Every structure is written in C-alpha cells, then in structure tokens.
Amino acid sequence: QSALTQFASVSGSPGQSITIACTGTSSDIGGYNYVSWYQQHPGKAPKLMIYDVSNRPSGVSNRFSGSKSGNTASLTISGLQAEDEADYYCTSYTSTTTNWVFGGGTKLTVL
C-alpha cells in the first residue's frame, strides 16, 4: 500500500480539463511543499511535470498545473490531448523515516 493515495483511474475527452488528486498526511504533503508529479507512458521512464507543488520544469506545457490544499495535492491538465494519456504519480518528502513517498499512480485515459 502506497503512502500517498491516488485514485486508480480518471478519464476525460479531448479539450476538457481533469484533476488528479494525491492525499497524504501532515507528515508529508501537509507539512512540506516538496510535492512533485511525474508522467509515465507505457514502457518509458517517468518524466517530471511539476515540482515544489506548482512549478513546471522548462519544456513542460503550461496546460499542466499543480496545487495543494491541506494534506491533498492536485495536478490539473487543461485542454486534454491524446498524448496526455499516461500514468501519473505524485511524490512528496516525508518527515518519517521513509524520506520520500510515491503515490500509487493514476491512469489517465483520453476518450
């Protein structure tokens, strides 16, 4: 069982916006801004999409945005495109001995 909780799947139609949630505790998401999000296409390595809750690395589309409220972080993808279909993982620093925890992943299907 992952330390961070994500819904297993989400879907949306091209052009729509979707939000993927990631729930933790006050020891991780709620206590620190070290939340990052990764996109993973089948058979590929994860790609950093968001760091520090809401910052995008250079080259990542501004259709991707991140936020946090309490113990829950969210990734929003606007203007859905077919290429956005992938698995998305959240991760956070944690003050527990684990140091870093991943969510279980959310599979995004673009209908």
Place this chain on the structure above:
Amino acid sequence: QLQLQESGPGLVKASETLSLTCTVSGGSISSSSYYWGWIRQPPGTGLEWIGNVYYSGSTFYNPSLKSRVTISVDTSRNQFSLSLTSVTAADTAVYFCARHWLQFLAFDIWGRGTLVTVSS
C-alpha cells in the same frame, strides 16, 4: 545534456545479489546540487524509492529495504551503483536511476530503466 544509463544483469537467481550501475554522461556526478537515486517499479505496479547517494558518499535508504541495500558512488568513473542482497521474486522490477534535485527534492532526470528478473 545530462543522461543516465543503467547497466547490469537482467536475470538474477533467488537468494543472490542484484548489482546495477548507473553511468552519468553530459555532466558531473560531483555536483553539490544533486543526490543520485534508485527507484524501482515491479511489473504493472507503481514506483518505489530505494535510496539516494551524494557525491561525497553519504547515503539514505528506504527503511523497508535498508537491511539489504547498498548504494555507492565512483566519482572517477561518473557512476553510482546499487547492490541488493538476498533477492526474491518480489524484487523483480524495472530499476531506474535518477538525478534528485536537492533544492526542490524532485527526480528531474531519469534513466530509461532496466528490467531485472529474479528466477528461482
């Protein structure tokens, strides 16, 4: 542009030791701005952080694997390595090496990953 490449056996026998190396190219492993980490992904499941190493050699590990894991760094070869002892079928996974951005604690550059299968 910095790249990471995992290498090592794709098949390991149960109870033996899994050993992988990550070669860093296009940049120095001795940068003070980054950790270097290993993450794994069992087939069809999510990501699990294994551990990190700093260029100085300091390490920290996932407690669930700590008793079996050693991560080391060789700055002269621009490489870092993973050793996982007493493997079982549960250790079958794709193993990724990645650069861990110290300032923001995010894995910003990843290797392609290598599948390691533990056979009985």
